[in-house]
Amino acid sequence: xxxERFELNKLTPFVSLxxxxxxxxxxxxxxxxxxxxxxxxxxxxxxxIIACCGTIFVSAxxxxxxxxxxxxxxxxxxxxxxxxxxxSSLIMIVTALLVGVGIGLVNGMLxxxxxxxxxxxxLAILIGLRGIVNYIQSIASVNYASDVIMMLSDNQIxxxxxxxxxxVFWYLFEYTSLGRYCKAxxxxxxxxxxxxxxxxxxxIVAYALSGLTAAISCIFLIARLGGTSTTMGTxxxxxxxxxxxxxxxxxxxxxxxxxxxxxxxxxxxxxIENGLKIxxxxxxxxxxxxxxxxxxxxxxxxxxxxLRRQKVKKTAGQEA
Amino acid sequence: xxxxxxxxxxxxKHFGSTCANKNVDFxxxxxxxxxxxxxxxxxxxxxxxxxxxxxxxxxxEMILNGEPYDPHSPLQAAxxxxxxxxxxxxVLSTLPAGVNVFAGRLSQFTRFGIINMSxxxxxxxxxxxxxxxxxxxxxxxCGNMQIETRKMxxxxxxxxxxxxxxxxxxxxQSLSQNNxxxxxxxxxxxxxxxxxxxxxTHDLEEMIRLCDNITVLxxxxxxxxxxxxxxxxxxxxxxxxxxxxxxAYYREDWVPDYEDEIVLKAEELSVSGEIEAVSFNVHRGExxxxxxxxxxxxxxxxxxxxGLAPSMKGRVVLxxxxxxxxxxxxxxxxxxAYVPKDxxxxxxxxxxSIVNNFVFPSTTSLKGRLSFLNPRKLRTVAEKGIADFxxxxxxxxxxxxxxxxxxxxxxxxxxxxxKDLDVLILDCPTRGVDVGVKAYIYQLMRQAxxxxxxxxxxxxxxxxxxxxxxxxxxxxxxxxxxxFERGDDxxxxxxxxxxx
Numbered sequence: 001x002x003x004e005r006f007e008l009n010k011l012t013p014f015v016s017l018x019x020x021x022x023x024x025x026x027x028x029x030x031x032x033x034x035x036x037x038x039x040x041x042x043x044x045x046x047x048x049i050i051a052c053c054g055t056i057f058v059s060a061x062x063x064x065x066x067x068x069x070x071x072x073x074x075x076x077x078x079x080x081x082x083x084x085x086x087x088s089s090l091i092m093i094v095t096a097l098l099v100g101v102g103i104g105l106v107n108g109m110l111x112x113x114x115x116x117x118x119x120x121x122x123l124a125i126l127i128g129l130r131g132i133v134n135y136i137q138s139i140a141s142v143n144y145a146s147d148v149i150m151m152l153s154d155n156q157i158x159x160x161x162x163x164x165x166x167x168v169f170w171y172l173f174e175y176t177s178l179g180r181y182c183k184a185x186x187x188x189x190x191x192x193x194x195x196x197x198x199x200x201x202x203x204i205v206a207y208a209l210s211g212l213t214a215a216i217s218c219i220f221l222i223a224r225l226g227g228t229s230t231t232m233g234t235x236x237x238x239x240x241x242x243x244x245x246x247x248x249x250x251x252x253x254x255x256x257x258x259x260x261x262x263x264x265x266x267x268x269x270x271x272i273e274n275g276l277k278i279x280x281x282x283x284x285x286x287x288x289x290x291x292x293x294x295x296x297x298x299x300x301x302x303x304x305x306x307l308r309r310q311k312v313k314k315t316a317g318q319e320a
Numbered sequence: 321x322x323x324x325x326x327x328x329x330x331x332x333k334h335f336g337s338t339c340a341n342k343n344v345d346f347x348x349x350x351x352x353x354x355x356x357x358x359x360x361x362x363x364x365x366x367x368x369x370x371x372x373x374x375x376x377x378x379x380x381e382m383i384l385n386g387e388p389y390d391p392h393s394p395l396q397a398a399x400x401x402x403x404x405x406x407x408x409x410x411v412l413s414t415l416p417a418g419v420n421v422f423a424g425r426l427s428q429f430t431r432f433g434i435i436n437m438s439x440x441x442x443x444x445x446x447x448x449x450x451x452x453x454x455x456x457x458x459x460x461x462c463g464n465m466q467i468e469t470r471k472m473x474x475x476x477x478x479x480x481x482x483x484x485x486x487x488x489x490x491x492x493q494s495l496s497q498n499n500x501x502x503x504x505x506x507x508x509x510x511x512x513x514x515x516x517x518x519x520x521t522h523d524l525e526e527m528i529r530l531c532d533n534i535t536v537l538x539x540x541x542x543x544x545x546x547x548x549x550x551x552x553x554x555x556x557x558x559x560x561x562x563x564x565x566x567x568a569y570y571r572e573d574w575v576p577d578y579e580d581e582i583v584l585k586a587e588e589l590s591v592s593g594e595i596e597a598v599s600f601n602v603h604r605g606e607x608x609x610x611x612x613x614x615x616x617x618x619x620x621x622x623x624x625x626x627g628l629a630p631s632m633k634g635r636v637v638l639x640x641x642x643x644x645x646x647x648x649x650x651x652x653x654x655x656x657a658y659v660p661k662d663x664x665x666x667x668x669x670x671x672x673s674i675v676n677n678f679v680f681p682s683t684t685s686l687k688g689r690l691s692f693l694n695p696r697k698l699r700t701v702a703e704k705g706i707a708d709f710x711x712x713x714x715x716x717x718x719x720x721x722x723x724x725x726x727x728x729x730x731x732x733x734x735x736x737x738x739k740d741l742d743v744l745i746l747d748c749p750t751r752g753v754d755v756g757v758k759a760y761i762y763q764l765m766r767q768a769x770x771x772x773x774x775x776x777x778x779x780x781x782x783x784x785x786x787x788x789x790x791x792x793x794x795x796x797x798x799x800x801x802x803x804f805e806r807g808d809d810x811x812x813x814x815x816x817x818x819x820x
Contacts, residue, residue: 176691177683184680187669194628194666195681196652255672 012305013248013264016298020268024275031278032271043155045270046162047217047224051240052262053169054213057206059244060173060182060257061189063118065207067107067125069236071214072221073133075100076228079218080143081136089148097215103129104211108204126237137230144227152223165216169209170259182206186253242295243269248302256306268298323350325485325516326371326389331380333366333540340366342540344380348485351514353507355527355548358537358560360726360754364520365407367537368487371518372404373397395424403478404487407520407725407752408664411470413463417456418444421476447480448472451506454499454614467494467662468614475503485516492521493751496614496780497816504530522754523781524553536560557755569759570787571766576806578606578790582639583774584743586625589634594620595798598634602743602774607765609789610778613819617798619661622747622778626658627651640742653684657736661747661778667732668720675702675716678735685739701738709734710760726757733764744768745776750784762788782812794818 025032051068058065079096083089103125110121152158173179181202184192193199222228247265250256272294273287281287326348333341340363348354356364369375371382373391382389384400391397394404411420418437421444422429429440444458453476456469465473471494478486492500507517507530521527527534528548536543536559543559581604589598595617602608610618624632627647636645638654645651651658660666668677679686679698686701688694702716709730713723720728733749746765750758765788768775779785785792794802794815802818804810 171690171692175693175695177687177693178691180676180680180683180693183672183676184669187672188665190666191669191680193648194626194658194660196626196648196650196658197683198649254669255676 010248012302013246013261013268016246016301017264017268017271020271020275020294024271024278028275028278032275037274037278039155041267041270041274042159043224044274045266046158047221048239048243048266048270049162049263050165050217050220051213051236052243052266053166053173053259054209054211055240056169056173056244056249056257056259056262057179057182058118058210059241059249059262060179060186060253061203061206062186062251062253063111063203063206064122064241065107065210066119066122066237067103067129068210068214068240069233069238070126070129070133071100071103071211071233072218072236073228073233074103074129075215076218076222076232077133077136077140079222080228081140083146084140084143089146092146092149093219096219097212100211100213100215100218101208102211104208104214105204107211108207111207112200112203134230137228145222145225149219149223150226152220158220158223165213166259166263169213172209173259178202178205183253183255183257186257187255239269246295246298246302248306250303250306269295324348325350325385327383328367328371329381329383331367331370331382332378333363333370333375334378335366339540341370341377344537344540344542346535346542348516348518350484350516351511352533353511353517353519353531355531355534356518356520356537357524357527357534357556358754359756360724362537362560363540364537365489366540368404368489368518368520371397371485372402372487374404374406398425398481398483401481401484402487403481403483403485405471405474405478405489405491407489411462411473414461416459416461417465417469417473418458420462420473421447421458421480423477425481444476444480447476451476451479452502453479454502466614466619468496468499471495472499483515485518486510487518489520490522490752491519492523492526493748493780496612496616497782497819498613522750522752522758524556524755525783528553528556560754561756569762570783574806574808574810576606576790579604579772584625585635585637585639586621587635587637589621589624589632589636591617591620591624591629591632593798595624595795598624598795598798598800600793600800602776604774605769605772606791607769607775607777607789609785609792610776610795611780611782611785611792611815611819612795612801615797616795616819618778618795619747620798621795622658622660622745622776625651625743625776626656626745628658638742652681655740655742656745657681657739657741657743658745659732659736659747659749661751663725663728663732663751668728670721671719673717673719674706674711674713674723674731675699677720677731678702678705678716681735682739705731705734705738708738709764726753729753729757729761733761737764737768741768741773743774743776745778747778748780749777750779750781782815786810786812786815796820 031037055065055068075096078099079092082095083092107122107125110116111118181192181197184197185199185202189199221232243265244262246268247261249261272291276287276290324347328344328346331341331344344367358364370377373394373396376392389400412423418441422440426435429436441458448455454472456472462470462473471491492503495503510517519527519530528551531548533545533547534556535545538560582601583604584602586598586600590596598621610621612618620629623629625636627645627650638645643654664670675698679701686693686697699716706713706716711727711730713727750761765775777785777789790806792804793800796819
């Protein structure tokens with residue numbers, strides 16, 4: 001009997017997070033970890049973390065959801081229309097969430113019932129809905145968020161809500177059969193099917209959850225931006241996927257998908273963005289280039305450690 | 321020139337801390353059929369992997385036709401006229417069968433970077449004809465083909481290089497009787513042509529029948545080489561295990577023994593192109609065997625009963641609750657279990673941990689309040705399973721692909737047997753496992769039978785069907801062609817008569 005090996009790849013997200021934090025603390029001469037900036041950082045991360053909480057269900061299946069960003073924008077503008085029509089913030093929130101879940105369900109149906117590859121299905125939704133969002137915004141002028149929504153920008157309300165959302169999704173993902181089914185589908189869909197797991201239903205639910213969190217994050221985003229905008233949610237889906245993969249989830253999903261990885265990944269992405277901003281590279285060519293470079297390094301190391309683990313295990317155990 | 325084709329001296333191979341081959345001396349004569357015997361994990365496959373260039377040796381030397389030989393890829397081995405059919409499935413599932421035959425050697429059909437596909441398919445067809453292999457649809461991709469068909473493709477690939485040394489690692493186990501006979505003839509033919517063949521099979525009687533000599537490995541070392549003349553399987557087993565094997569293998573009673581209560585009824589099951597109007601009942605405590613040649617549809621029956629054939633016509637009914645099984649989900653929740661033939665592809669998540677695989681079918685029953693799946697509880701269940709079913713592993717978090725075939729199969733079976741079952745469907749449960757595990761699996765089946773489970777045993781191996789079943793249904797071309805009860809008629813010849 002061999003001792004169970006301590007697994008290095010479980011550590012990679014922690015290590016990347018700490019290294020990034022240290023590097024930027026040094027480069028920004030300490031202003032990175034000033035209390036003000038830390039609270040800024042958390043504030044900026046909220047939206048991303050929420051979206052990651054739902055999308056991880058999709059990533060666990062080895063699939064992608066490219067419609068997260070556009071879903072965020074679409075739920076926002078439809079919610080906005082509902083608010084204008086009724087004047088009720090509650091109706092706005094409910095509408096936005098329903099729209100988000102609805103888009104997720106459409107994604108899930110396309111993928112599970114009609115066997116469209118997830119990349120193509122969600123890409124089509126991304127392009128199509130972006131057109132509708134732009135159209136609505138071209139006829140309805142930019143609106144400002146209601147007072148009730150603006151309350152969400154207050155940290156004392158925002159953070160408890162964030163924690164609540166994370167706890168609920170963490171529980172669903174790590175401690176219920178739904179999370180297990182999603183991971184099993186990523187491991188080997190044929191196995192999940194042969195055993196008798198509800199494969200189709202799990203796919204639909206995963207996309208619905210991804211849509212739900214996209215809609216929740218859109219409400220927080222409105223609160224932060226003070227209203228909807230035309231560029232809302234662009235590239236957001238990429239950021240969500242980057243966070244999940246940088247956190248150490250492999251593209252194949254399966255048992256490598258863990259909630260903690262998604263959340264750490266979200267922080268890593270935000271630290272890089274925030275650090276470069278403090279250094280004065282905000283929205284410049286340099287910033288994007290450096291972001292890309294850093295992400296590539298982290299992704300390389302993640303995959304490298306995972307593959308090495310596989311290799312060690314495989315060769316050690318092949319005939320044992 | 322000497323008549324020795326390959327001489328292996330002092331071969332060592334380590335995988336991490338495990339020593340898979342220790343000081344192995346092994347030499348093969350031209351025109352010899354050699355068997356390699358040993359339990360799972362004794363290093364047979366490792367030895368052959370090194371000869372065929374799949375992995376490289378750590379130390380020692382190999383001499384092929386009097387010249388030093390150290391292949392670093394199967395392609396190089398192929399250039400030395402060494403062909404192998406590997407134990408695990410070795411076809412590229414997204415490529416057409418014909419391309420698979422010549423995978424890695426496409427240059428012979430390539431001009432200016434463009435592959436002449438029609439020439440390739442012609443040549444592939446020629447290979448199948450030349451060696452008398454079962455024809456396969458060459459232009460279809462291999463992904464959806466049955467294991468047996470895929471094995472044929474691999475066989476064609478190994479033979480297409482016109483090998484002087486052919487290595488067959490557990491090939492017969494995936495084949496049904498008619499293709500086995502074909503393979504036996506092929507071996508005779510190659511032997512007569514002065515070619516050398518190395519065979520690994522867990523069916524020791526078959527090995528003794530086919531081979532001239534058998535080399536036994538244990539824990540990576542060569543125990544000895546015996547001539548097959550007059551060799552008894554029991555002696556071989558003793559050499560393999562290193563002690564007397566005394567466990568009862570098959571059932572020893574010769575009367576059917578089950579209760580009258582019908583547990584499951586299958587009525588007129590049809591899956592287009594595979595099975596037609598198959599009806600049968602299974603009783604409490606009965607082992608119902610299914611056997612037939614390839615294309616007889618026996619494997620589809622297993623799938624259909626478990627609700628895995630969506631296009632199926634007919635009904636599968638659990639009598640106790642008079643519940644119709646329409647999909648696998650219903651089957652799973654109502655005391656049915658299905659162990660598919662393709663263990664690594666359809667049953668187990670190879671890259672996941674043992675615990676996740678072990679508790680997988682029990683997910684619904686292990687739920688607590690708020691559908692909470694307590695990780696500690698899951699771990700306990702898996703740990704108990706490992707102890708109960710004597711699974712050799714480093715712990716519940718070890719990855720599945722690190723286990724040997726026998727231990728994988730124990731996980732695969734054990735995870736169902738911990739559940740409260742009524743019906744157990746076993747499709748080739750002893751495929752690719754050694755004698756010890758095989759005996760263990762038969763023992764588990766006897767226990768399950770005693771507990772009153774209704775067992776469907778689908779198998780390509782006639783001795784297994786004869787040894788274990790109370791009744792056997794023989795299928796041909798998707799239809800039921802005969803039925804036997806355990807008794808005097810229960811002999812191989814009679815069953816084969818109905819099969820063909």
